[in-house]
Amino acid sequence: xxxxxxxxxxxxRLRDAESQGLNATLAWSQLxxxxxxxRVAEMQATAPLYGMPVAVKDNMVTxxxxxxxxxxxxxxxxxxxxxxxxxxxxxxxxxIACKTNLDEFAMGSSTENSAFGRVKNPIxxxxxxxxxxxxxxxxxxxGVVPAALGSExxxxxxxxxxxxxxxxxxxxxxxxxxxxxxxxxxSLDCISVFGRTVAxxxxxxxSISGHDPRDATSAPRAPLSGAVPHLDDLKxxxxxxxxxxxxxDLDAGVRAALDRTAATLxxxxxxxxxxxxxxxxxxxxxxxxxxxxxxxxxxxxxxxVRYGLRKLEHGEGVGALYQQTRGAGFGPxxxxxxxxxxxxxxxxxxxxxxxxxxxxxxxxxxDFRNAFAGGVDLLLTPTTPSPAFKAGEKADxxxxxxxxxxxxxGISLAGLPALSVPVGRSExxxxxxxxxxxxxxxxxxxxxxxxxxxxxxxxxxxR
Amino acid sequence: xxxxxxIGLEVHVQLATRTKMFCAQANAFGHEPNSxxxxxxxxxxxxxxxxxxxxVKLGTxxxxxxxxxxxxxxxxxxxxxxxxxxxxxYQISQFEEPLATGGQVWIESPERGxxxxxxxxxxxxxxxGKSLHDRLPGRTAVDLNRAGVPLxxxxxxxxxxxxxxxxxxxxxxxxxxxxxxxxxxSMEKGTLRVDANISIRRLGETKLGTKTEVKNLNSFAxxxxxxxxxxVRQVGVMESGGTIRQVTLLFNAGTxxxxxxxxxxxxxxxxxxxxxxxxxxxxxxxxxxxQRASLPELPDAKxxxxxxxxxxxxxxxxxxxxxxxxxxxFEGTVEAGAEPxxxxxxxxxxxxxxxxxxxxxxxxxxxxxxLTALVKDGTVSKQAAKQVYGELAATLESPRxxxxxxxxxxxxxxxxxxxxxxxxxxxxxxxxxxxxGGDAKLIGFFxxxxxxxxxxxxxxxxxxxxxxxxxx
Numbered sequence: 001x002x003x004x005x006x007x008x009x010x011x012x013r014l015r016d017a018e019s020q021g022l023n024a025t026l027a028w029s030q031l032x033x034x035x036x037x038x039r040v041a042e043m044q045a046t047a048p049l050y051g052m053p054v055a056v057k058d059n060m061v062t063x064x065x066x067x068x069x070x071x072x073x074x075x076x077x078x079x080x081x082x083x084x085x086x087x088x089x090x091x092x093x094x095x096i097a098c099k100t101n102l103d104e105f106a107m108g109s110s111t112e113n114s115a116f117g118r119v120k121n122p123i124x125x126x127x128x129x130x131x132x133x134x135x136x137x138x139x140x141x142x143g144v145v146p147a148a149l150g151s152e153x154x155x156x157x158x159x160x161x162x163x164x165x166x167x168x169x170x171x172x173x174x175x176x177x178x179x180x181x182x183x184x185x186x187s188l189d190c191i192s193v194f195g196r197t198v199a200x201x202x203x204x205x206x207s208i209s210g211h212d213p214r215d216a217t218s219a220p221r222a223p224l225s226g227a228v229p230h231l232d233d234l235k236x237x238x239x240x241x242x243x244x245x246x247x248x249d250l251d252a253g254v255r256a257a258l259d260r261t262a263a264t265l266x267x268x269x270x271x272x273x274x275x276x277x278x279x280x281x282x283x284x285x286x287x288x289x290x291x292x293x294x295x296x297x298x299x300x301x302x303x304x305v306r307y308g309l310r311k312l313e314h315g316e317g318v319g320a321l322y323q324q325t326r327g328a329g330f331g332p333x334x335x336x337x338x339x340x341x342x343x344x345x346x347x348x349x350x351x352x353x354x355x356x357x358x359x360x361x362x363x364x365x366x367d368f369r370n371a372f373a374g375g376v377d378l379l380l381t382p383t384t385p386s387p388a389f390k391a392g393e394k395a396d397x398x399x400x401x402x403x404x405x406x407x408x409x410g411i412s413l414a415g416l417p418a419l420s421v422p423v424g425r426s427e428x429x430x431x432x433x434x435x436x437x438x439x440x441x442x443x444x445x446x447x448x449x450x451x452x453x454x455x456x457x458x459x460x461x462x463r
Numbered sequence: 464x465x466x467x468x469x470i471g472l473e474v475h476v477q478l479a480t481r482t483k484m485f486c487a488q489a490n491a492f493g494h495e496p497n498s499x500x501x502x503x504x505x506x507x508x509x510x511x512x513x514x515x516x517x518x519v520k521l522g523t524x525x526x527x528x529x530x531x532x533x534x535x536x537x538x539x540x541x542x543x544x545x546x547x548x549x550x551x552x553y554q555i556s557q558f559e560e561p562l563a564t565g566g567q568v569w570i571e572s573p574e575r576g577x578x579x580x581x582x583x584x585x586x587x588x589x590x591x592g593k594s595l596h597d598r599l600p601g602r603t604a605v606d607l608n609r610a611g612v613p614l615x616x617x618x619x620x621x622x623x624x625x626x627x628x629x630x631x632x633x634x635x636x637x638x639x640x641x642x643x644x645x646x647x648x649s650m651e652k653g654t655l656r657v658d659a660n661i662s663i664r665r666l667g668e669t670k671l672g673t674k675t676e677v678k679n680l681n682s683f684a685x686x687x688x689x690x691x692x693x694x695v696r697q698v699g700v701m702e703s704g705g706t707i708r709q710v711t712l713l714f715n716a717g718t719x720x721x722x723x724x725x726x727x728x729x730x731x732x733x734x735x736x737x738x739x740x741x742x743x744x745x746x747x748x749x750x751x752x753x754q755r756a757s758l759p760e761l762p763d764a765k766x767x768x769x770x771x772x773x774x775x776x777x778x779x780x781x782x783x784x785x786x787x788x789x790x791x792x793f794e795g796t797v798e799a800g801a802e803p804x805x806x807x808x809x810x811x812x813x814x815x816x817x818x819x820x821x822x823x824x825x826x827x828x829x830x831x832x833x834l835t836a837l838v839k840d841g842t843v844s845k846q847a848a849k850q851v852y853g854e855l856a857a858t859l860e861s862p863r864x865x866x867x868x869x870x871x872x873x874x875x876x877x878x879x880x881x882x883x884x885x886x887x888x889x890x891x892x893x894x895x896x897x898x899x900g901g902d903a904k905l906i907g908f909f910x911x912x913x914x915x916x917x918x919x920x921x922x923x924x925x926x927x928x929x930x931x932x933x934x935x
Contacts, residue, residue, distance in 0.1 A: 061509040074508065081502050083509055180509040187739035216513050216741050294739055297541055300552020301506040305605070318603075322545055345543075345734035354736060 003051050003095065007037035010053040010097050013144040021125070022142060023117050024135040026058045027065045028098030035064070036095035047093030048207050048226055052200075054089055055139045055148035058099040059106055059182040060191065062086050065096070069182050070104045070114035073302045073309045073329025083180020084215070085149060085191045085208045092207035097145050100135030104331045105299065106156055106184045108132045109404045112395055113333045120391075121164060123430060127388040130160030130404075133194070137164040140194045147204045148194045153185045154287050155408025157192035158420040162383035162432025165422045165458065167195045167449070169205055172439045173415035174219035176205075177212030183298040185291035186217075188412050198421065198450040202228045205442070221440065229447040235269035237448070240376035244280035245407055251386040253426020256462040258382050261423045261433045264455050265380070265448070275376055277367040282360050283410030284402055289344050289357035290413070295334075296341025302329060336398065365414040372438045378445055379436040381407050383420040387429035407434060417442045421449040422458030431462070465666040466701070468694050469674075470629045470659060471621035474636060475614050476646045477590065477654040478521040484589040484613035485512030485555060492652055496606040504611045506550030512740055514539075518587065518613035519562075519744065520754065521645040525615050526563030526585040527755045528643035529636075533563045535748055537586075539741040542733045547605050548592035556616075558735040561586035562744070568639065569763065570631045574624070580632050581620030587744075588614050609653075615645070621660070621671065626690035629659060633683050638762050642787045650682050657686050662707065663697045672697075673707040677721060679714050689714035692721055765790055773803035782811055789818060795828030801835040809835060813852060825856035834862040841922050847871035873922040877929065880913070880921055884929050887912040898934055906930060 001009075011030040018025065033053075040051060061067045061079035068074045086096060103113035111119040111134025119134040121127040122142040129138045133150025137160035140148050150157040152170045161168025170192040178189055191208065195201025206226020212218045241262065246255070262272055304310035304325030311324040330338070344353035371379065385406060394401040411418045416439055420432035433452070437445040480490050486503035502510035526533050540558035566582030592610035594603050617636065623629045637648040637655060648655040657680045662672035677693055680686045692714075697707055712721040760768070762784045769780035769790075783793045789810065796806040809831060817825050826834075834855070838848045843866045851865045858865065866872050874880065887909060888895055898905045906927065913926045 061507075067508065069508070077508070079502075079507065079509065081507070081509070179511050182508040183511075183740075185739070214513060215511050217739075293736060297543060297553055297734075297736070300543060300545065301508075301550060303545065303547075303552060305547045306505055306550060307507070318545075318547055342734065345736055347732045347734075350734075350736070 001051060003037035003040040004034070006051050006053060007033040007095060010095070010145065014098055017139065017142055017144050022120050022122060022138055024101050024119050024138040024142070024144075025055075025098045026068055026070070026101050026116055026135070032064055033095065033097065036090075039090070040093055040095055043093050048203060049089065050093035052094045052147065052204075053097040053145045054094045054204060055097045055100050055136050055145045056086055056089075057102050057106075057133050057136050057148070057150045059102060059151055059184075060086055060149060061180045061182065062096060062099065065099050067099065067182065068116070069106070070102045070116060071329065071331070071334070072115045073325070075115075075309065077308055079180070081180065084177035084212045085180065087180075088208045089149070089204070094204070094207070098139075100133070100139060100148060102135055103132035104334050105182070105295070106132040106151055106153055107295065107333050107337055109155075109159060109401050110389070110391070110394065111135065111160070112391060113331055115331055118391060121388050123165060123428070124388065126390055127429070128163065128391050130163035130384075130388060132156040132160075133192075134160050136194050137161055137166060137168070140164070140166045140196055143196070146196050147200045149204070149208070150192050150194055151181055151184075152190045152192045152412060153188045153291055154412045155405040157194060158383050158408045158418060158432070158434060159405055161194055161420040162422075162434075163388035163430065165425070165430030165432075167198050167201045167419065167421050167453075168432070169193045169195070169201045169419040169442070169446070170412070170417060171205060171209060171224075171442050172219070172417045174217055175209050175221070175224070175417070175440070175442070177215040177218045179212055179214040179218075183294075185294040186298060187294060188291060190412070198446055198453050199228055201419075202226060202446050219440070224442055228450045229443050231447045231451055233269040234265060234448065234451060237270045237377050238375055239265055239270050239272050239448075240275035240371055240379045241272060242275050242277045242280070242371070242379055242381060244277050245381035247385075250382065251426070253387060253429070253463050254382045254385065254431050257424035257426060257431035258380070258433055260462055261452060261456065262380065264452060268451055268455065270448075272380075273376065275371045275374065275379070277364075277371060277410070279360065279363045279367050280410055283364055283413060284406055286357045286360045286364065287405070287409040287413055288340065288402055289353050290361060292337040292341035293344050293354050294341070296338045296345065299330070299334070299338060302326065304329075333398070361413045364410050368411075368414045368416055368436070368438075378448060381434045381436065383407060383432035383434040387426050387431055411436055415439060417445060419445055419449055421452055423452065423456055424458065424460055424462035426461070426463050428461070430458070466663045466698050467666045467668070468624055468626075468661065468663050469621045469671060470623035470626070470661050470690060472619045472623070472629060472632065473658040473660070474617045474619075474633070475590075475656040476525065476617065476640055476648060478518050478525075478613040478615060479644070479646050480515055480517045480521060480613050482515055482517075483611035484515050484518050484587070486611060488611065490612050491608075492654075494608055496604070496608060499608040500610075504550065504607055506552070512555060512738075514741065514744065515613060519746070522562055522585065522587045522613070522615045523746065523751060523754050524643045524758060525617070525640055525645040526566065527751075527758055528639045528645075528761060529566040529568055529582045529585065529617065531563035531566035531582055531585055533746065533751045534560065535746050535751070536560065537562045537744045539587075539738045539744065540735045541738045542588075542735055544731060544733060546591070546594070547603065548594045548607070548610065550592065550607060550610055554589060554591060555738055555741070556588035557586035568632070568635055570628065570635050572625070572631060573627045575628075578622075578628075580622045583618040583620050585615055585617050588616055590614050626687045626694065629690055630683050630687040633657065633686060638785065642759055642761055644759065659686060659690055661690055661693050661697070663694065663701065673709050675707065675709065676711045677714055678711060678724065681716060685714060685716050688716075688719060689721060692719060696721070759787070769793075773797065773807075775803060775807050779804075779807040779811060782815075783807060788824075789815065792824050792828055796831045796835075799829040799832035801832035802839065805835045805839065806831070813849060817856075826852065830855055830862060837862055837866060841873055841875060841924065842866065843871050843873055844919065844923070847873070847919060871919065874917060874920045875922040875925040877925070880926055880929055883913050883916045883921060884909075884926065884933055887916060888933060895934065909934075
């Protein structure tokens with residue numbers, strides 16, 4: 001297919017998704033898609049992502065489409081510079097298809113917190129697609145694009161991948177440059193990838209990975225190859241099942257899907273064993289101290305002085321400008337996290353909250369290190385405690401919402417690579433299995449995920 | 464009642480790097496407002512900091528020059544406050560684990576002699592932009608050219624006991640930092656800025672009193688003056704039975720008074736935490752040692768060497784070493800063959816005037832050395848040599864050529880000298896008679912007359928024996 005046709009086809013699918021009310025896109029235009037096609041047409045057809053339309057979560061800056069982070073405070077903001085990830089996507093021959101809807105500043109687990117309306121789960125419009133990268137997940141699940149970029153701070157790609165029945169891959173922290181990713185929790189933020197298949201996700205991840213001198217936390221390592229190592233069987237592979245990730249109240253459908261997954265791995269020669277990650281119960285509280293602390297700091301720059309929303313309708317002075325701009329520009333969840341983050345960093349509370357959370361974070365990371373050091377090659381867990389929940393179901397209960405990330409945010413705190421792969425459906429709703437690898441061992445988990453993908457019908461009912 | 468004054472200084476020094484602390488934008492002064500900006504400087508969404516290796520190097524060298532221990536691991540931290548000239552809403556600084564701690568410098572106190580002052584810490588940070596309140600009527604303008612310029616913040620121990628000591632400490636600090644090549648330390652350009660903390664206590668008391676902070680100090684003289692004013696105010700408050708409140712004061716150099724800027728009682732909570740965008744700053748111990756080894760000779764060591772190696776008097780050595788270019792000029796002149804004491808005299812008496820005016824040396828050290836040689840071998844008088852020196856700046860001629868052109872080469876030829884002596888003696892018969900009658904000090908008068916007659920060309924050392932011989 002020539003890039004021009006791809007651009008046209010992508011545009012028509014985006015229009016269909018829009019008219020169905022998926023609400024997954026924030027910015028795209030046929031004009032921009034055609035310009036992408038013209039650019040790619042000049043490239044060698046051997047470029048790794050030649051002609052692949054890729055949707056991009058709207059918290060990565062692009063010079064040809066606005067970047068809003070799903071927030072009023074950045075409505076209409078056009079960046080003068082390009083993020084490393086999208087620059088590399090384009091250099092690899094991909095077409096940036098559109099910018100996708102997200103929870104405001106990536107804060108949420110359901111993509112209900114966007115200032116521009118909630119994203120629907122293409123499997124069931126009454127349900128959430130997960131979040132915060134819900135727009136990207138929904139577009140891949142709806143077949144609009146084969147792959148999309150999302151970002152993770154505490155599971156924001158794996159959790160929506162699980163809810164939408166697509167592959168979601170979070171690499172090791174530092175594997176992909178954060179340059180141009182609008183910061184939420186800088187020590188956790190990780191550009192991640194959705195794919196219809198493991199192979200598509202790996203290909204995109206390979207193209208955007210690798211060291212970037214513009215990000216001081218970028219790992220000085222060569223890029224991933226983009227290919228998934230082929231495994232005929234899983235002989236000699238030890239896969240650990242952390243008992244804390246299979247609680248008694250785990251959703252029955254999720255449990256059934258994970259049982260089937262474990263059986264499949266075993267059938268392919270893998271050895272399964274139970275392991276323990278004893279500090280797991282502290283992951284969510286720890287995450288909800290560290291991430292908001294960093295967020296409160298990172299979001300201080302949205303003050304109405306230099307760019308974005310500027311509001312001063314009554315009173316005068318810079319204090320009034322800040323209050324009115326930030327009061328009108330940030331939604332309730334963002335405000336809540338700024339308040340939490342400001343509180344935990346305040347004099348007199350820092351030691352009790354932020355410093356203690358950092359200590360617990362080190363214990364969580366040690367749990368994983370110990371498990372791997374104990375001879376386990378990968379860990380297998382459910383990605384989420386239940387399939388996609390209904391829109392509005394947890395909107396008034398932030399803590400319940402936070403706990404939907406219970407199986408994903410500990411890994412983010414540890415900085416490890418992990419992915420979610422569809423392993424079946426429960427009453428029609430997708431269930432994802434999570435594979436967790438030691439740092440920089442992305443290839444290992446991708447290879448095993450591909451074995452599962454081939455052996456299991458990810459869309460088959462398991463109950 | 465006698466009061467003791469306790470002063471500690473916080474000094475911010477801009478490091479002389481080509482680019483800013485965390486981005487590739489230029490670190491420069493005097494450009495069009497907001498022309499030195501980029502995504503990082505503006506705090507745009509998605510921009511990230513990358514530490515400037517040159518700034519780390521200069522900060523390390525500054526710390527070593529101040530006798531600090533440079534830590535192999537230090538941490539960048541965010542310091543939060545909202546202000547329009549702080550684009551990110553936080554400043555990247557260092558807090559719990561600074562680059563360097565535990566330094567010590569020696570100063571000459573006018574009251575206490577040679578004393579040591581502790582340097583608590585030196586840490587790296589980025590500068591804020593500038594808010595200009597006088598550009599647009601009723602509005603504040605923001606210039607972000609300065610935002611992100613690398614700074615070393617140097618905090619002293621509260622070891623200073625008088626405003627004069629504070630000034631001496633600052634003078635020494637500037638001297639060391641300029642020597643180390645880390646900053647030009649100009650208060651006018653704002654590359655060195657001082658915040659002073661001052662408190663008083665009864666003599667003998669060990670507990671510190673409540674301190675006030677004095678800001679807006681634009682010269683070392685004003686630091687001293689502002690502290691004197693604040694000292695008098697604090698003593699007045701205490702002696703009238705009042706208490707000192709912890710406040711920040713602004714000094715007005717025009718009126719020589721301070722006024723309260725803000726109360727510090729509800730002090731800012733900066734919510735410091737380690738910057739997650741920046742890994743710990745790790746310096747190899749070997750690299751730190753390399754920096755130490757490659758530091759230039761510092762003023763104290765140089766002064767001692769100038770006294771021992773060149774036999775200079777302490778005053779000469781201290782004056783020459785006050786500024787590194789002057790010391791280098793002196794050594795250049797000596798290397799070119801000048802006698803050290805003669806070179807030092809020349810520099811102190813003549814060259815420094817030019818240097819202080821223009822910041823440059825109009826006569827190359829080799830030419831000054833050649834000129835001192837002319838004085839030494841009697842070719843020109845010291846007086847005439849100054850005339851030659853005045854011409855040297857504007858010409859490429861050799862000092863001897865200039866002396867010849869000016870006709871100031873001394874005559875020591877006995878025939879010519881005898882002629883002038885004879886004429887002088889013939890013209891002053893009365894004085895000759897008085898000399899012969901025992902008024903020996905008239906010899907000076909005769910020498911003077913010969914010099915006058917020769918229009919300064921006669922070599923006075925040669926004239927005297929001829930006079931004495933002829934006067935019998």
